[in-house]
Amino acid sequence: MGKIKQRRHRGARYNPTGVTPNGRSGGEEAGRQDNQAAGLRLVQEKLDSAIVEERVCGLNTLAALALEDCAPSVIVAGSLIGKVAALLRDPSVEVRVAAAGTLRNVSAGGSDDVVEAMVQQDVLAPLAELLKAYTGTWAPTTTDLGQPSPSHLDPMANTFIHATHLLWNLCECSEEAVNVFNREGLINVLVPHLDPATWGHALALAAAECLLCVSENNPAAASAILPVADTLVSHVSRPADSAQDLRFATTLAGVLLNINYCSPSNTSSQLILRVLAETLKTDPATEIGRLVVEDDACDTSATTTTNGTSTPTTDTTCDLDHLISAQQLAFELLSNICCADEDEEDWEEYGSMSGEEEEEAMEVGGGGGGDGAAKDILPPEVVEGLRHYQLFQTALSRTSPLDPTLAQQTQALNAASNIVSKLSMLRVRAMMCVQNMAAVLxxxxxxxxxxxxxxxxxxxxxxxxxxxxxxxxxxxxxxxxxxxxxxxxxxxxxxxxxxxxxxxxxxxxxxxxxxxxxxxxxxxxxxxxxxxxxxxxxxxxxxxxxxxxxxxxxxxxxxxxxxxxxxxxxxxxxxxxxxxxxxxxxxxxxxxxxxxxxxxxxxxxxxxxxxxxxxxxxxxxxxxxxxxxxxxxxxxxxxxxxxxxxxxxx
Structure with a gap:
């Protein structure tokens, strides 16, 4: 009892408009539903158009609608998902990138039932076909130097990024999606795209995060990744020059853990702990303080430019987002390292037994569970790594809330809602990590x-x-x-x-x-x-x-x-x-x-x-x-x- 091994969590949800849905009154809710219905009718017309620009316009409209409350469930209830999925095969790359982004929005904003409905409406076949096209020779327009490439500059790369995130969301919620992933050999699409120097940080990170999801409890994927595990280790071992580098390295560390590549006799286990310690070294509160100072030093007109280039404030916000996401994952990985797998299959057998059969099985099997059981013992090398890098103390430090003054200043930032939400989840992951480490230290x-x-x-x-x-x-x-x-x-x-x-x-x-x-x-x-x-x-x-x-x-x-x-x-x-x-x-x-x-x-x-x-x-x-x-x-x-x-x- 008291130990938690979490299912892999999704990363940040895609939000191209940057708008956060707010609570609405009854009248506003009715108006929203009317707008959704009108928008879906318009989309239906545009998706059937022979004009590329019209199809792109319809897809962009649907992508925006998908961000509205309850809209994903409304969208999958109609006939639009099949039409959008078919456009993943469109000869126009502009249509393909818009279609992939739209489906990504629907999958990210919807419940597990919404995602399952998307799978049933045959999203996977055209998605697999689209991704397999990237096994040939191609090159991105830019390696982005840490920033996502605008879709109008590199639609091929952005189509890959949207499609990979879509695949990730589908596999996160659907066993059938994982089966298709294995059957179609899509692991061979992701693995070659893990080098940021070749493909850019945004694309390589998307491939890594999808790989992290599909490699969990997936022996077929693990066996396909093991031959290239040394290459993953080389990526993880590279010095991290940015928060995005840390996030990428932490993600690949999770993949190595998923495929059981790291063991006490393998020096990679110490490498993983070192990477996690490096990721967790910087307190996000320090970066938030920097962001507050930069925000105070610049007015709104100075922090938003007309040509779409980044500014100090937007750069710091992006770095902070990568840092908190990386640390959330690092705490999750640490929790899992400290939490032995529990075989629950034997217990599931009891569900179909009669009372007498159940009691007899209990006598033979011995009870199980409960706090009376001896604590799991980690390999000495892992325990030593936890001690050496003081990871318990680091996790404990992240359980504290922001200083009240800094918290108040954070609320005034443009990205306040996103930062507060991410910090809250970081505290949750840190407390789970404290919980699991306390059981083994x-x-x-x-x-x-x-x-x-x-x-x-x-x-x-x-x-x-x-x-x-x-x-x-x-x-x-x-x-x-x-x-x-x-x-x-x-x-x-x-x-x-x-x-x-x-x-x-x-x-x-x-x-x-x-x-x-x-x-x-x-x-x-x-x-x-x-x-x-x-x-x-x-x-x-x-x-x-x-x-x-x-x-x-x-x-x-x-x-x-x-x-x-x-x-x-x-x-x-x-x-x-x-x-x-x-x-x-x-x-x-x-x-x-x-x-x-x-x-x-x-x-x-x-x-x-x-x-x-x-x-x-x-x-x-x-x-x-x-x-x-x-x-x-x-x-x-x-x-x-x-x-x-x-x-x-x-």
Missing amino acids: DVADMGGAEAVYTIWLNLGSVVFKNPCPENGLLEAATGAMRAVMDRLSQDQCDQLASITHQDLQMIFDAGVSCSVGSVRANIARMVGTLACLVVAHTPQDALITGPVGTVLSAATNYLFKVAASDSELWVSAEALDVLIDLYSDDKTDNLAHNTNLVDRLKGIHPHFKAKHKQNKKSLAEHRALVLTVKDNLVGFIKYKASRIAKLHKT
């Missing part, structure tokens, strides 16, 4: 018990003291707190054992009010861990009296509340698992009697068993936890009941 590697306890308190301020953050940040923060607490618990931290009822009440309030199941589960586990520490540091006779008795009774009552009434079965299972851990210590017998533990567990058990029978096919990754609790609960009730009965006979 010793307390000494994290600065010692006192420092780690301070880390726990600081993370708690994000969750319990400040106004409630958005759900993703809240989930990541409680996950990190839980992992840090588990590590402190294993070291029997005295500071945690001295927690008061008032401290617990803040935790209870957050757990009750939060709508995110994983947050409620993390809080339940933390409450139980704290209670276990209190029990471990308190003599048996003092467990039912004074402040300690108050804390333990309050923790017990909270856990029972979660176990009995939480809407998610697996969260209830988490609370029951914690109660079993807490009261498995024989010196809690008197406390169990005082809190009416056995009768309350007997009251919950039938409801829990019935809810499991109803939901057992939809438990997904939580099946291991639920089955373990279901298997252990009856035996624990019998054991504790006999202990309490003996207690009253003596």
Whole structure:
């Protein structure tokens, strides 16, 4: 429990207009829908035109419409996707680049269902045909020197970039798209385009990011990449002169990890950690400060030129975007390095079993899951690399919000919305990284018990003291707190054992009010861990009296509340698992009697068993936890009941 291996995330979504959709009133919403309908009718007419300029105009109109709220789902519901996909074969390169950009917009702005609908409407066949055309001899007009080439100057290169991002989006959401990718041998299109010196930074980065997506859990792609892995290593090893270089190197590092090229006996594992450390070295807050200074020094007319050339402010904004994107990926890769793969196939088999078959399988297979399992041990070389580059400390530093003054100045920037959004996601990834590294590093590697306890308190301020953050940040923060607490618990931290009822009440309030199941589960586990520490540091006779008795009774009552009434079965299972851990210590017998533990567990058990029978096919990754609790609960009730009965006979 407490370890997360994330599915690969997409990069920044393509937005050619730079417009961020805002909330609208009911009247505005109706007007928007009318405009969408009118726009789609116009597009239909123009796509059928024999005139190149008309087809391009229709595609550009559709690309802009695709950025509107809910527009991608409206577009795929009609007959336009097939027509646009067919234009990927158009003899005009201007039409092809517009068609690829339009489909990229639809796929980037739509849900998984939208992307799946695009696959079903035969986008992949013309897309594969278009990309295969790039296996021949061709050369970009410019290698862009770090900047994307304007489409009117190099439509061939920009068509490739749009098509590659489209392929990435499709493969991200659709297994069928990955199958087509493998079947059509599109890996042989991407790999030759990974040299920025030849193809330009924008094109090479697009190929690398698509390769990162399709190489994850894809043995066919991995076997095709392995023969050229040394070439990828050479690209990764090059000195990084810009944030875009760092992003490119980090992306290729992810590809090498996906194909299991790096191992403890392979020096590339240390290369990967060095690249990640280099990517994470610069604090984005420093670059934001530079951007604020530049913005103050230039008025709007000075920062926007009529010929479309870049300016200091736009250059800094672009560099900042690359830096934050690179660091988001670096934290994701670090999290995955520190998180061993868990084989969930065995657990999925239980979903179709009867109750008796399931219980028999549990007895043979042994429960699985849960915080009681020993922590995964990383190869010594990897642990040494984490220590040497102080990657835990780096991840921890990115969990903090911007300085209030700088945050206020950032809000005044033209790119404020994008910067704030990216920084929020960076904090989430950093907290996930802290969570997974805390599970594999010793307390000494994290600065010692006192420092780690301070880390726990600081993370708690994000969750319990400040106004409630958005759900993703809240989930990541409680996950990190839980992992840090588990590590402190294993070291029997005295500071945690001295927690008061008032401290617990803040935790209870957050757990009750939060709508995110994983947050409620993390809080339940933390409450139980704290209670276990209190029990471990308190003599048996003092467990039912004074402040300690108050804390333990309050923790017990909270856990029972979660176990009995939480809407998610697996969260209830988490609370029951914690109660079993807490009261498995024989010196809690008197406390169990005082809190009416056995009768309350007997009251919950039938409801829990019935809810499991109803939901057992939809438990997904939580099946291991639920089955373990279901298997252990009856035996624990019998054991504790006999202990309490003996207690009253003596």
